[in-house]
Amino acid sequence: xxxxxxxxxxxxxxxxxxxxxxxxxxxxxxxxxxxxxxxxxxxxxxxxxxxxxxxxxxxxxxxxxxxxxxxxxxxxxxxxxxxxxxxxxxxxxxxxxxxxxxxxxxxxxxxxxxxxxxxxxxxxxxxxxxxxxxxxxxxxxxxxxxxxxxxxxxxxxxxxxxxxxxxxxxxxxxxxxxxxxxxxxxxxxxxxxxxxxxx
Amino acid sequence: xxxxxxxxxxxxxxxxxxxxxxxxxxxxxxxxxxxxxxxxxxxxxxxxxxxxxxxxxxxxxxxxxxxxxxxxxxxxxxxxxxxxxxxxxxxxxxxxxxxxxxxxxxxxxxxxxxxxxxxxxxxxxxxxxxxxxxxxxxxxxxxxxxxxxxxxxxxxxxxxxxxxxxxxxxxxxxxxxxxxxxxxxxxxxxxxxxxxxxxxxxxxxxxxxxxxxxxxxxxxxxxxxxxxxxxxxxxxxxxxxxxxxxxxxxxxxxxxxxxxx
Numbered sequence: 001x002x003x004x005x006x007x008x009x010x011x012x013x014x015x016x017x018x019x020x021x022x023x024x025x026x027x028x029x030x031x032x033x034x035x036x037x038x039x040x041x042x043x044x045x046x047x048x049x050x051x052x053x054x055x056x057x058x059x060x061x062x063x064x065x066x067x068x069x070x071x072x073x074x075x076x077x078x079x080x081x082x083x084x085x086x087x088x089x090x091x092x093x094x095x096x097x098x099x100x101x102x103x104x105x106x107x108x109x110x111x112x113x114x115x116x117x118x119x120x121x122x123x124x125x126x127x128x129x130x131x132x133x134x135x136x137x138x139x140x141x142x143x144x145x146x147x148x149x150x151x152x153x154x155x156x157x158x159x160x161x162x163x164x165x166x167x168x169x170x171x172x173x174x175x176x177x178x179x180x181x182x183x184x185x186x187x188x189x190x191x192x193x194x195x196x197x198x199x
Numbered sequence: 200x201x202x203x204x205x206x207x208x209x210x211x212x213x214x215x216x217x218x219x220x221x222x223x224x225x226x227x228x229x230x231x232x233x234x235x236x237x238x239x240x241x242x243x244x245x246x247x248x249x250x251x252x253x254x255x256x257x258x259x260x261x262x263x264x265x266x267x268x269x270x271x272x273x274x275x276x277x278x279x280x281x282x283x284x285x286x287x288x289x290x291x292x293x294x295x296x297x298x299x300x301x302x303x304x305x306x307x308x309x310x311x312x313x314x315x316x317x318x319x320x321x322x323x324x325x326x327x328x329x330x331x332x333x334x335x336x337x338x339x340x341x342x343x344x345x346x347x348x349x350x351x352x353x354x355x356x357x358x359x360x361x362x363x364x365x366x367x368x369x370x371x372x373x374x375x376x377x378x379x380x381x382x383x384x385x386x387x388x389x390x391x392x393x394x395x396x397x398x399x400x401x402x403x404x405x406x407x408x409x410x411x412x413x414x415x416x417x418x419x420x421x422x423x424x425x426x427x428x429x430x431x432x433x434x435x436x437x438x439x440x441x442x443x444x445x446x447x448x449x450x451x452x453x454x455x456x457x458x459x460x
Contacts, residue, residue, distance in 0.1 A: 006413060007403035009341055013348025014399040018355060018392055028258075035261035038269025072345055079324040079349050083255060085315020086211035087218050134222045136307060139300040144273040167392065176393035179400055 003062065007179065009072070012056050012065075016073035019052050020080050027082070039135065040144075043151040047159030050123035053099045054164035057119065058111045059171075061181035066103055066119065070096030091130065098126030099160075111182075117161030124149075124156030200428060202245040202321040207330040209429040213436040214318045218311055220440045226453050227299060230306035232443035237313040245321045255320065259312040263305035270301035324349070330423045340413025347402050355395060362390050 026048050033041025056069030074092025082088060102122040106115055128149050131137065137145050168182065177183045202210070221230060238256075241247045274297035328346055331337035366386065447453040 009344030010399040010403045014395040034265035174393040176396045
Protein backbone atom coordinates (compact mmCIF):
# COMPACT_ATOMS: atom_id res chain seq x y z
CA UNK A 1 0.00 0.00 0.00
CA UNK A 2 3.04 2.28 -0.17
CA UNK A 3 2.02 3.42 -3.64
CA UNK A 4 -0.79 5.46 -2.13
CA UNK A 5 0.00 8.83 -0.66
CA UNK A 6 -1.75 9.56 2.60
CA UNK A 7 -3.29 12.72 1.16
CA UNK A 8 -4.83 10.69 -1.65
CA UNK A 9 -6.47 8.35 0.82
CA UNK A 10 -7.72 11.16 3.07
CA UNK A 11 -9.00 12.92 -0.06
CA UNK A 12 -10.97 9.79 -1.06
CA UNK A 13 -12.33 9.54 2.46
CA UNK A 14 -13.38 13.19 2.57
CA UNK A 15 -14.98 12.94 -0.87
CA UNK A 16 -16.85 9.92 0.43
CA UNK A 17 -18.04 11.84 3.48
CA UNK A 18 -19.47 14.61 1.30
CA UNK A 19 -21.10 12.12 -1.02
CA UNK A 20 -22.26 9.92 1.84
CA UNK A 21 -24.47 12.81 2.90
CA UNK A 22 -25.74 13.13 -0.67
CA UNK A 23 -26.21 9.34 -0.79
CA UNK A 24 -28.31 9.45 2.35
CA UNK A 25 -30.58 11.97 0.64
CA UNK A 26 -30.67 9.77 -2.47
CA UNK A 27 -31.41 6.73 -0.32
CA UNK A 28 -34.56 8.43 0.98
CA UNK A 29 -35.47 9.43 -2.58
CA UNK A 30 -34.74 5.87 -3.74
CA UNK A 31 -36.95 4.43 -1.01
CA UNK A 32 -39.85 6.63 -2.03
CA UNK A 33 -39.29 5.92 -5.74
CA UNK A 34 -39.06 2.19 -5.05
CA UNK A 35 -42.32 2.32 -3.12
CA UNK A 36 -44.06 3.81 -6.15
CA UNK A 37 -42.10 2.35 -9.06
CA UNK A 38 -40.83 -0.95 -7.66
CA UNK A 39 -37.16 -1.94 -8.12
CA UNK A 40 -37.07 0.36 -11.17
CA UNK A 41 -37.19 3.34 -8.83
CA UNK A 42 -33.67 2.67 -7.62
CA UNK A 43 -32.29 2.08 -11.11
CA UNK A 44 -32.96 5.67 -12.16
CA UNK A 45 -30.65 7.10 -9.49
CA UNK A 46 -28.25 4.17 -9.14
CA UNK A 47 -25.44 5.92 -11.04
CA UNK A 48 -24.81 8.42 -8.24
CA UNK A 49 -23.29 5.58 -6.20
CA UNK A 50 -20.44 5.19 -8.69
CA UNK A 51 -19.47 8.86 -8.80
CA UNK A 52 -16.78 8.75 -6.11
CA UNK A 53 -14.83 6.14 -8.02
CA UNK A 54 -15.06 8.14 -11.26
CA UNK A 55 -13.93 11.36 -9.56
CA UNK A 56 -11.14 9.71 -7.54
CA UNK A 57 -9.77 7.80 -10.54
CA UNK A 58 -9.80 10.95 -12.65
CA UNK A 59 -8.11 13.02 -9.94
CA UNK A 60 -5.48 10.51 -8.78
CA UNK A 61 -4.90 8.66 -12.07
CA UNK A 62 -3.28 5.58 -10.58
CA UNK A 63 -4.10 1.92 -11.09
CA UNK A 64 -6.51 0.82 -8.38
CA UNK A 65 -7.82 4.30 -7.54
CA UNK A 66 -11.36 3.61 -8.78
CA UNK A 67 -11.57 0.37 -6.81
CA UNK A 68 -10.03 1.72 -3.61
CA UNK A 69 -12.18 4.87 -3.73
CA UNK A 70 -15.39 2.88 -3.96
CA UNK A 71 -14.32 0.60 -1.08
CA UNK A 72 -13.34 3.61 1.04
CA UNK A 73 -16.66 5.25 0.20
CA UNK A 74 -18.59 2.18 1.30
CA UNK A 75 -16.68 1.98 4.60
CA UNK A 76 -17.28 5.68 5.27
CA UNK A 77 -20.99 5.21 4.55
CA UNK A 78 -21.02 2.31 6.96
CA UNK A 79 -19.26 4.40 9.64
CA UNK A 80 -21.72 7.25 9.21
CA UNK A 81 -24.50 4.80 9.91
CA UNK A 82 -25.95 3.65 6.64
CA UNK A 83 -28.43 0.94 7.52
CA UNK A 84 -27.44 -1.19 4.52
CA UNK A 85 -24.74 -2.51 6.84
CA UNK A 86 -21.52 -4.47 6.21
CA UNK A 87 -22.88 -5.77 2.91
CA UNK A 88 -22.05 -2.29 1.57
CA UNK A 89 -18.33 -3.05 1.58
CA UNK A 90 -18.94 -6.01 -0.70
CA UNK A 91 -21.18 -3.93 -2.98
CA UNK A 92 -18.58 -1.15 -3.01
CA UNK A 93 -15.86 -3.59 -4.01
CA UNK A 94 -17.99 -5.03 -6.81
CA UNK A 95 -18.94 -1.58 -8.13
CA UNK A 96 -15.31 -0.47 -7.96
CA UNK A 97 -14.16 -3.48 -9.98
CA UNK A 98 -16.45 -2.48 -12.86
CA UNK A 99 -15.04 1.04 -13.12
CA UNK A 100 -11.49 -0.18 -12.54
CA UNK A 101 -11.73 -2.62 -15.48
CA UNK A 102 -12.66 0.23 -17.81
CA UNK A 103 -9.71 2.38 -16.67
CA UNK A 104 -7.42 -0.66 -16.98
CA UNK A 105 -8.70 -1.26 -20.52
CA UNK A 106 -7.41 2.19 -21.56
CA UNK A 107 -4.22 1.52 -19.57
CA UNK A 108 -4.85 4.45 -17.21
CA UNK A 109 -3.84 6.83 -20.00
CA UNK A 110 -7.12 8.38 -21.06
CA UNK A 111 -9.57 10.14 -18.80
CA UNK A 112 -11.84 11.90 -21.27
CA UNK A 113 -15.60 12.12 -20.98
CA UNK A 114 -16.27 8.88 -22.93
CA UNK A 115 -13.91 6.90 -20.70
CA UNK A 116 -15.49 8.30 -17.53
CA UNK A 117 -18.96 7.50 -18.84
CA UNK A 118 -17.81 3.98 -19.75
CA UNK A 119 -16.43 3.62 -16.20
CA UNK A 120 -19.84 4.52 -14.79
CA UNK A 121 -21.38 1.91 -17.08
CA UNK A 122 -18.74 -0.63 -16.03
CA UNK A 123 -19.84 -0.22 -12.42
CA UNK A 124 -23.43 -0.55 -13.59
CA UNK A 125 -22.64 -3.92 -15.20
CA UNK A 126 -20.85 -5.49 -12.23
CA UNK A 127 -23.29 -4.10 -9.68
CA UNK A 128 -26.24 -5.39 -11.69
CA UNK A 129 -24.82 -8.92 -11.81
CA UNK A 130 -24.45 -8.77 -8.01
CA UNK A 131 -27.90 -7.23 -7.59
CA UNK A 132 -29.45 -9.93 -9.76
CA UNK A 133 -28.24 -12.50 -7.26
CA UNK A 134 -28.67 -10.68 -3.96
CA UNK A 135 -32.02 -8.96 -4.64
CA UNK A 136 -33.58 -11.98 -6.32
CA UNK A 137 -34.24 -10.41 -9.74
CA UNK A 138 -34.56 -14.02 -10.98
CA UNK A 139 -38.14 -13.87 -9.68
CA UNK A 140 -38.97 -10.99 -12.02
CA UNK A 141 -39.91 -11.24 -15.70
CA UNK A 142 -36.82 -11.23 -17.99
CA UNK A 143 -38.15 -8.27 -20.01
CA UNK A 144 -38.55 -6.19 -16.86
CA UNK A 145 -35.05 -7.14 -15.67
CA UNK A 146 -33.62 -6.15 -19.08
CA UNK A 147 -35.34 -2.76 -18.81
CA UNK A 148 -33.91 -2.29 -15.29
CA UNK A 149 -30.44 -3.07 -16.62
CA UNK A 150 -30.78 -0.56 -19.46
CA UNK A 151 -31.90 2.15 -17.05
CA UNK A 152 -29.00 1.41 -14.71
CA UNK A 153 -26.50 1.62 -17.59
CA UNK A 154 -27.84 5.04 -18.61
CA UNK A 155 -27.87 6.19 -14.99
CA UNK A 156 -24.24 5.07 -14.56
CA UNK A 157 -23.15 6.91 -17.71
CA UNK A 158 -24.94 10.15 -16.81
CA UNK A 159 -24.97 10.42 -13.01
CA UNK A 160 -21.49 8.93 -12.47
CA UNK A 161 -19.66 9.61 -15.74
CA UNK A 162 -20.99 12.93 -16.99
CA UNK A 163 -21.72 14.49 -13.59
CA UNK A 164 -18.36 13.23 -12.29
CA UNK A 165 -16.58 14.87 -15.21
CA UNK A 166 -18.43 18.13 -14.59
CA UNK A 167 -17.49 18.11 -10.90
CA UNK A 168 -13.82 17.36 -11.67
CA UNK A 169 -13.66 20.23 -14.17
CA UNK A 170 -15.32 22.62 -11.74
CA UNK A 171 -12.96 21.55 -8.92
CA UNK A 172 -9.96 21.94 -11.20
CA UNK A 173 -10.93 25.57 -11.79
CA UNK A 174 -10.98 26.26 -8.06
CA UNK A 175 -7.35 25.16 -7.76
CA UNK A 176 -8.11 22.70 -4.97
CA UNK A 177 -6.73 19.81 -7.03
CA UNK A 178 -3.33 21.45 -7.58
CA UNK A 179 -1.55 18.75 -5.59
CA UNK A 180 -3.01 15.84 -7.55
CA UNK A 181 -2.21 14.05 -10.80
CA UNK A 182 -5.15 15.57 -12.69
CA UNK A 183 -3.71 19.09 -12.36
CA UNK A 184 -0.19 18.15 -13.48
CA UNK A 185 -1.61 16.18 -16.40
CA UNK A 186 -3.56 19.25 -17.40
CA UNK A 187 -0.45 21.46 -17.02
CA UNK A 188 1.87 19.13 -18.97
CA UNK A 189 -0.47 18.65 -21.84
CA UNK A 190 -1.80 22.16 -22.14
CA UNK A 191 -3.58 22.22 -25.48
CA UNK A 192 -3.39 18.43 -25.78
CA UNK A 193 -5.32 18.18 -22.51
CA UNK A 194 -8.31 19.73 -24.18
CA UNK A 195 -7.87 17.40 -27.16
CA UNK A 196 -7.90 14.42 -24.84
CA UNK A 197 -11.26 15.23 -23.42
CA UNK A 198 -12.64 15.28 -26.92
CA UNK A 199 -11.11 11.93 -27.79
CA UNK B 200 -23.40 -12.35 26.01
CA UNK B 201 -23.92 -8.90 24.57
CA UNK B 202 -23.74 -8.15 20.84
CA UNK B 203 -21.54 -5.14 21.61
CA UNK B 204 -18.81 -7.46 22.84
CA UNK B 205 -18.56 -9.51 19.66
CA UNK B 206 -15.52 -8.79 17.53
CA UNK B 207 -16.68 -6.31 14.83
CA UNK B 208 -15.00 -8.15 11.93
CA UNK B 209 -16.54 -11.48 12.93
CA UNK B 210 -19.90 -9.78 13.42
CA UNK B 211 -19.69 -8.17 9.96
CA UNK B 212 -18.65 -11.51 8.45
CA UNK B 213 -21.56 -13.32 10.09
CA UNK B 214 -24.06 -10.77 8.79
CA UNK B 215 -22.67 -10.93 5.24
CA UNK B 216 -22.67 -14.75 5.22
CA UNK B 217 -26.26 -14.81 6.48
CA UNK B 218 -27.31 -12.36 3.74
CA UNK B 219 -25.61 -14.41 1.01
CA UNK B 220 -27.30 -17.59 2.25
CA UNK B 221 -30.67 -15.84 2.31
CA UNK B 222 -30.26 -14.73 -1.30
CA UNK B 223 -30.94 -18.34 -2.29
CA UNK B 224 -34.40 -18.37 -0.71
CA UNK B 225 -37.41 -17.46 -2.84
CA UNK B 226 -40.11 -18.36 -0.31
CA UNK B 227 -41.72 -16.10 2.30
CA UNK B 228 -41.08 -18.27 5.37
CA UNK B 229 -37.26 -18.31 5.47
CA UNK B 230 -36.75 -14.51 5.40
CA UNK B 231 -39.66 -14.03 7.81
CA UNK B 232 -38.03 -16.34 10.38
CA UNK B 233 -34.69 -14.54 10.01
CA UNK B 234 -36.42 -11.16 10.34
CA UNK B 235 -38.08 -12.25 13.58
CA UNK B 236 -34.93 -13.93 14.87
CA UNK B 237 -32.63 -10.98 14.29
CA UNK B 238 -35.19 -8.57 15.75
CA UNK B 239 -35.38 -10.69 18.88
CA UNK B 240 -31.58 -10.94 19.09
CA UNK B 241 -31.10 -7.18 18.67
CA UNK B 242 -33.62 -6.35 21.39
CA UNK B 243 -32.58 -9.15 23.77
CA UNK B 244 -28.77 -9.24 23.35
CA UNK B 245 -28.09 -5.88 21.69
CA UNK B 246 -29.88 -3.71 24.23
CA UNK B 247 -31.77 -1.95 21.42
CA UNK B 248 -35.17 -0.71 22.53
CA UNK B 249 -38.13 -2.07 20.58
CA UNK B 250 -39.20 1.47 19.68
CA UNK B 251 -35.80 2.39 18.21
CA UNK B 252 -35.64 -0.91 16.35
CA UNK B 253 -39.02 -0.41 14.69
CA UNK B 254 -38.13 3.19 13.89
CA UNK B 255 -34.89 2.14 12.14
CA UNK B 256 -36.58 -0.69 10.31
CA UNK B 257 -39.62 1.26 9.11
CA UNK B 258 -38.04 3.08 6.09
CA UNK B 259 -37.34 -0.32 4.56
CA UNK B 260 -41.02 -1.14 4.63
CA UNK B 261 -41.50 1.23 1.70
CA UNK B 262 -38.89 -0.59 -0.42
CA UNK B 263 -40.38 -3.91 0.60
CA UNK B 264 -43.84 -2.80 -0.56
CA UNK B 265 -42.36 -1.68 -3.89
CA UNK B 266 -40.82 -5.11 -4.36
CA UNK B 267 -44.03 -6.88 -3.39
CA UNK B 268 -46.28 -5.23 -5.95
CA UNK B 269 -43.66 -5.23 -8.75
CA UNK B 270 -43.00 -8.94 -8.31
CA UNK B 271 -46.74 -9.53 -8.30
CA UNK B 272 -47.24 -7.70 -11.58
CA UNK B 273 -43.90 -8.25 -13.31
CA UNK B 274 -43.05 -11.61 -11.80
CA UNK B 275 -41.66 -14.39 -13.95
CA UNK B 276 -44.59 -16.50 -15.14
CA UNK B 277 -44.16 -20.10 -13.93
CA UNK B 278 -43.61 -22.47 -16.82
CA UNK B 279 -46.14 -24.97 -15.54
CA UNK B 280 -49.76 -24.65 -16.72
CA UNK B 281 -51.00 -24.78 -13.13
CA UNK B 282 -50.52 -21.05 -12.61
CA UNK B 283 -53.42 -19.98 -10.48
CA UNK B 284 -54.74 -16.62 -11.62
CA UNK B 285 -56.12 -14.55 -8.77
CA UNK B 286 -56.85 -11.33 -10.56
CA UNK B 287 -56.33 -9.98 -14.07
CA UNK B 288 -56.61 -6.63 -15.74
CA UNK B 289 -55.87 -6.53 -19.45
CA UNK B 290 -52.40 -7.96 -19.99
CA UNK B 291 -51.60 -7.86 -16.26
CA UNK B 292 -52.18 -11.04 -14.31
CA UNK B 293 -51.69 -11.64 -10.63
CA UNK B 294 -50.97 -15.29 -9.93
CA UNK B 295 -50.73 -17.07 -6.60
CA UNK B 296 -47.08 -17.88 -7.33
CA UNK B 297 -46.44 -14.20 -8.12
CA UNK B 298 -47.92 -13.11 -4.79
CA UNK B 299 -45.78 -15.61 -2.92
CA UNK B 300 -42.62 -14.47 -4.76
CA UNK B 301 -43.51 -10.84 -4.19
CA UNK B 302 -43.98 -11.29 -0.46
CA UNK B 303 -40.75 -13.30 -0.40
CA UNK B 304 -38.75 -10.49 -2.05
CA UNK B 305 -40.36 -7.93 0.24
CA UNK B 306 -39.49 -9.97 3.31
CA UNK B 307 -35.99 -10.44 1.91
CA UNK B 308 -35.52 -6.66 1.96
CA UNK B 309 -36.76 -6.58 5.57
CA UNK B 310 -34.59 -9.48 6.74
CA UNK B 311 -31.47 -7.94 5.11
CA UNK B 312 -32.28 -4.65 6.83
CA UNK B 313 -32.73 -6.37 10.18
CA UNK B 314 -29.41 -8.23 9.91
CA UNK B 315 -27.62 -5.04 8.89
CA UNK B 316 -29.14 -2.99 11.69
CA UNK B 317 -28.08 -5.72 14.09
CA UNK B 318 -24.52 -4.82 13.13
CA UNK B 319 -24.88 -1.04 12.74
CA UNK B 320 -26.69 -0.45 16.04
CA UNK B 321 -24.29 -2.51 18.15
CA UNK B 322 -20.88 -1.59 16.69
CA UNK B 323 -18.72 1.43 17.39
CA UNK B 324 -17.26 2.84 14.15
CA UNK B 325 -13.72 3.21 15.49
CA UNK B 326 -13.72 -0.31 16.97
CA UNK B 327 -14.71 -1.60 13.56
CA UNK B 328 -11.74 0.16 11.93
CA UNK B 329 -9.35 -1.15 14.60
CA UNK B 330 -10.69 -4.63 14.08
CA UNK B 331 -10.25 -4.34 10.30
CA UNK B 332 -6.59 -3.45 10.89
CA UNK B 333 -5.92 -6.06 13.54
CA UNK B 334 -7.95 -9.00 12.28
CA UNK B 335 -8.26 -8.44 8.53
CA UNK B 336 -4.75 -7.09 7.84
CA UNK B 337 -6.27 -3.86 6.56
CA UNK B 338 -3.57 -1.27 5.82
CA UNK B 339 -3.24 1.27 8.69
CA UNK B 340 -2.60 4.00 6.13
CA UNK B 341 -6.02 3.43 4.59
CA UNK B 342 -7.77 2.83 7.90
CA UNK B 343 -6.46 5.99 9.57
CA UNK B 344 -7.00 7.91 6.32
CA UNK B 345 -10.64 6.86 6.43
CA UNK B 346 -10.99 7.72 10.12
CA UNK B 347 -9.44 11.16 9.54
CA UNK B 348 -11.85 11.90 6.70
CA UNK B 349 -14.81 10.52 8.64
CA UNK B 350 -14.12 12.97 11.45
CA UNK B 351 -14.80 15.81 9.00
CA UNK B 352 -18.52 15.13 8.99
CA UNK B 353 -19.44 17.76 11.62
CA UNK B 354 -16.90 20.21 10.15
CA UNK B 355 -18.47 19.88 6.73
CA UNK B 356 -21.90 20.57 8.16
CA UNK B 357 -20.53 23.79 9.59
CA UNK B 358 -18.88 24.58 6.27
CA UNK B 359 -22.16 24.09 4.44
CA UNK B 360 -23.86 26.52 6.81
CA UNK B 361 -21.09 29.08 6.14
CA UNK B 362 -21.41 28.71 2.37
CA UNK B 363 -25.17 28.99 2.57
CA UNK B 364 -24.97 32.14 4.66
CA UNK B 365 -22.35 33.63 2.34
CA UNK B 366 -24.62 33.00 -0.63
CA UNK B 367 -27.64 34.35 1.21
CA UNK B 368 -25.91 37.59 2.14
CA UNK B 369 -25.18 38.15 -1.55
CA UNK B 370 -28.80 37.26 -2.35
CA UNK B 371 -27.80 34.04 -4.14
CA UNK B 372 -29.66 31.55 -2.03
CA UNK B 373 -33.15 32.87 -2.56
CA UNK B 374 -35.27 29.77 -2.68
CA UNK B 375 -37.21 29.26 -5.85
CA UNK B 376 -38.77 26.34 -7.64
CA UNK B 377 -37.55 22.81 -8.06
CA UNK B 378 -35.07 23.69 -10.84
CA UNK B 379 -33.56 26.47 -8.71
CA UNK B 380 -33.07 24.03 -5.85
CA UNK B 381 -31.05 21.71 -8.08
CA UNK B 382 -28.94 24.60 -9.40
CA UNK B 383 -28.35 25.67 -5.82
CA UNK B 384 -27.14 22.18 -4.92
CA UNK B 385 -24.43 22.59 -7.59
CA UNK B 386 -23.48 26.00 -6.21
CA UNK B 387 -23.04 24.51 -2.75
CA UNK B 388 -21.41 21.25 -3.84
CA UNK B 389 -18.33 22.65 -5.58
CA UNK B 390 -17.16 25.02 -2.80
CA UNK B 391 -17.92 22.32 -0.24
CA UNK B 392 -15.90 19.70 -2.13
CA UNK B 393 -13.06 22.14 -2.81
CA UNK B 394 -12.69 23.05 0.85
CA UNK B 395 -13.02 19.39 1.86
CA UNK B 396 -10.15 18.46 -0.45
CA UNK B 397 -7.98 21.29 0.88
CA UNK B 398 -8.71 20.12 4.43
CA UNK B 399 -7.81 16.56 3.43
CA UNK B 400 -4.42 17.68 2.12
CA UNK B 401 -3.65 19.68 5.24
CA UNK B 402 -4.73 16.84 7.52
CA UNK B 403 -2.56 14.32 5.68
CA UNK B 404 0.39 16.70 5.96
CA UNK B 405 -0.25 17.17 9.68
CA UNK B 406 -0.44 13.42 10.25
CA UNK B 407 2.80 12.80 8.39
CA UNK B 408 4.61 15.66 10.11
CA UNK B 409 3.76 14.02 13.44
CA UNK B 410 5.38 10.79 12.36
CA UNK B 411 2.52 8.78 10.91
CA UNK B 412 4.03 6.52 8.29
CA UNK B 413 1.13 4.11 7.76
CA UNK B 414 3.45 1.16 8.29
CA UNK B 415 2.00 -2.11 9.50
CA UNK B 416 4.59 -2.33 12.28
CA UNK B 417 2.79 -0.15 14.76
CA UNK B 418 1.36 -0.45 18.21
CA UNK B 419 -2.25 -0.04 19.26
CA UNK B 420 -3.68 1.33 22.49
CA UNK B 421 -6.83 -0.67 21.84
CA UNK B 422 -6.23 -4.36 21.16
CA UNK B 423 -9.10 -6.42 19.79
CA UNK B 424 -8.98 -10.18 19.59
CA UNK B 425 -11.10 -13.05 18.37
CA UNK B 426 -12.13 -15.50 21.09
CA UNK B 427 -14.29 -18.59 21.32
CA UNK B 428 -17.45 -16.53 21.91
CA UNK B 429 -16.95 -14.79 18.56
CA UNK B 430 -16.83 -18.10 16.72
CA UNK B 431 -19.84 -19.22 18.71
CA UNK B 432 -21.73 -16.13 17.55
CA UNK B 433 -20.79 -16.81 13.90
CA UNK B 434 -21.89 -20.43 14.23
CA UNK B 435 -25.16 -19.39 15.90
CA UNK B 436 -26.03 -16.94 13.12
CA UNK B 437 -25.29 -19.44 10.34
CA UNK B 438 -27.14 -22.18 12.23
CA UNK B 439 -30.17 -19.93 12.67
CA UNK B 440 -30.37 -19.24 8.94
CA UNK B 441 -30.01 -22.94 8.15
CA UNK B 442 -32.70 -23.84 10.68
CA UNK B 443 -34.98 -21.27 9.05
CA UNK B 444 -34.41 -23.00 5.72
CA UNK B 445 -35.15 -26.33 7.39
CA UNK B 446 -38.41 -25.16 9.00
CA UNK B 447 -39.51 -23.64 5.70
CA UNK B 448 -38.74 -26.96 4.02
CA UNK B 449 -40.74 -28.88 6.59
CA UNK B 450 -43.70 -26.56 5.99
CA UNK B 451 -43.39 -27.33 2.28
CA UNK B 452 -42.72 -23.67 1.51
CA UNK B 453 -39.07 -23.74 0.57
CA UNK B 454 -38.19 -22.91 -3.02
CA UNK B 455 -34.72 -22.32 -4.39
CA UNK B 456 -35.51 -21.02 -7.82
CA UNK B 457 -32.26 -22.51 -9.06
CA UNK B 458 -33.95 -24.44 -11.87
CA UNK B 459 -35.28 -21.29 -13.51
CA UNK B 460 -32.10 -19.24 -13.21
